Amino acid sequence: MPSAYFTPDHETFRASVRRFLEREVAPHAERWESERRIPREIFRRMGELGLLGILFPPEVGGAGGDLFHAVAFLEELPRSRMGGFCAAISVQQFMATRHVWNHGSAEQKRRWVVPSIEGRAVGALAVTEPDAGSDVAALRTRAERRDGGWVVHGAKTFITNGADGTFFTLAARTAPDRGARGISLFVVPADAPGVRVARRLEKLGWHCGDTAELSFEDVRLPADALIGEENAGFGYLMEAFQLERLCSAAIAVGSAIVCLEETTAYARDRQAFGRPIAEFQTIRHRLADLATAVEAARQLTLHAAWLLQHGHPAVRECSMAKLFATETAKRVADECLQCYGGYGLMEEYPAARFFRDARPNTIVAGTSEIMREIIARRMLE
Ligand SMILES: Cc1cc2nc3c(=O)[nH]c(=O)nc-3n(C[C@H](O)[C@H](O)[C@H](O)COP(=O)(O)OP(=O)(O)OC[C@H]3O[C@@H](n4cnc5c(N)ncnc54)[C@H](O)[C@@H]3O)c2cc1C
Structure with missing residues (x-):
């Protein structure tokens, strides 16, 4: 069908994504759904195929695609027959890594975006809290300056890739009384001392996808864990x-x-x-x-x-x-x-x-x- 939006190049890309999903992902759907897990190897495989860096430039290993390559990819993702898989992959490449790419330092991009594109790292975007969902500006997880770095305390919930991810793009309050103007973003390794997966959440739908409640207790981060500017999150x-x-x-x-x-x-x-x-x-x-x-x-x-x-x-x-x-x-x-x-x-x-x-x-x-x-x-x- 001719389209005002998709070129033959987009359609060739779409066909290759569909082939991959139908051959290498959909046949595993029942097992991954019942095991409540997406194996890490599929991220690596998608990295090898260049499917985790569609919007990133070739200099960092991305595919250098445009938004319609991304849309074609996203429209095809449900050929996996798993909503949880669609969520995990889209959070990885269009959300968690996006903030690091848009506002992070060269070192943050090298450390987190490049391995995510290769499928060696899995990112999560940790914004929602038990008492702050739609009202993002009400979030209470705190990040305080201490000893030249940051200390984080708080809790997040409903975080996609939260239990099995390797890093979080975390939203935390850096100015107590400034509402929306007092929030900053940080990149936090999942294995940092004080980070704990409090619960893997059982949910209606998206069964293979990992959705977690996270706790941050006295998590010490270096100064350069801050993404972009303080209070601009x-x-x-x-x-x-x-x-x-x-x-x-x-x-x-x-x-x-x-x-x-x-x-x-x-x-x-x-x-x-x-x-x-x-x-x-x-x-x-x-x-x-x-x-x-x-x-x-x-x-x-x-x-x-x-x-x-x-x-x-x-x-x-x-x-x-x-x-x-x-x-x-x-x-x-x-x-x-x-x-x-x-x-x-x-x-x-x-x-x-x-x-x-x-x-x-x-x-x-x-x-x-x-x-x-x-x-x-x-x-x-
Ligand atoms: C499976 C799953 C995966 C998720 N993944 C992530 C993730 O990766 N990272 C992350 O940070 N979050 C994630 N979330 C959280 C998700 O973004 C929130 O659940 C969502 O924003 C709603 O927040 P809430 O659940 O606290 O509901 P609430 O904000 O408490 O809303 C409850 C009800 O009130 C309504 N409501 C609230 N405010 C208003 C208003 N002003 N006007 C009208 N109605 C209103 C809502 O529409 C809703 O019907 C995930 C959630 C789920 C279920």
Whole structure:
């Protein structure tokens, strides 16, 4: 299908990503899901194939791609058949490493970004706390200057790659009374003394993905663990939110496409009352409505990506894309499951996993309610 956004080069890249996922990742989905783990070797393999540094320049081992290479990659990730895998990989290359790349020193990039691109390091972005989720500015983890370095105390929760990651891009309070203007970002090795995985969290969906609660007690960091400028962390987080939301939207679109493909094949095959269920108008029209919604979500996401690529802030469009694509993917997963009848609830069919894996997307990277607030603010204030 011709596209205003993707060139033949993007499509060749997309095809290679799809081949890799279908051959080397999807066949392991059941095992990784039941073991609740993504093996470290797959990060290394993806590093070898150049799939973990799409937006980074070749000088540091990246692929030097543009945002549409990233979007093609993100749309394909759900071919892994694991929402947890999509989350782990996108956090690694588009979130945790992004802040180090955007604002870190040459030494921080050498130490953390280069091995992440190679798949030897796995990064996590540690912002959310038990009492500070949507309200990022309320975070309480403290980083205090001491003996020429920093000492960190606090707790983080719901952190993707938190238990098995090798480093955290950590948001901590460096000025107690300055709200959003008192937050800084740090890079923290996961094996630093005082860092503890308090709990691996069991959750609805994303089963192979590692989501952890972390504790930081008297964690001593050198002065150069600070990323960029002191107290500028909230701004860095805000600036990166558009890419985060775009990642969520593109993954949601990709997962809805795969879910619809599977369901269409099932509807052609499954017989009831002596004919394929695809011949019942209620099923056909449902599939047509869902395909239309997915196409709309996709075009909105691509438009937001285009704006971002061309230097527009695209806050409104990235928020709309995140809201609409993740809500659409949730609806697609729900209505597709209905098309499977009782088999939709059985683990040996794909619908059950699509259903539970679609659920976190309207909560992570900013809830749907927060997306609506951002959009409404731009209309009303
Ligand atoms: C599987 C998973 C992976 C995650 N990965 C990461 C990660 O890697 N790193 C990280 O830092 N965080 C991560 N998170 C955290 C995620 O970003 C937060 O859960 C999310 O931002 C919501 O915060 P909360 O859970 O504290 O909900 P709350 O902020 O407590 O919100 C509760 C409810 O109130 C609504 N609400 C809150 N404020 C408003 C408002 N102003 N207007 C209207 N409604 C509002 C919300 O929409 C929601 O419905 C992850 C979460 C999950 C579940």
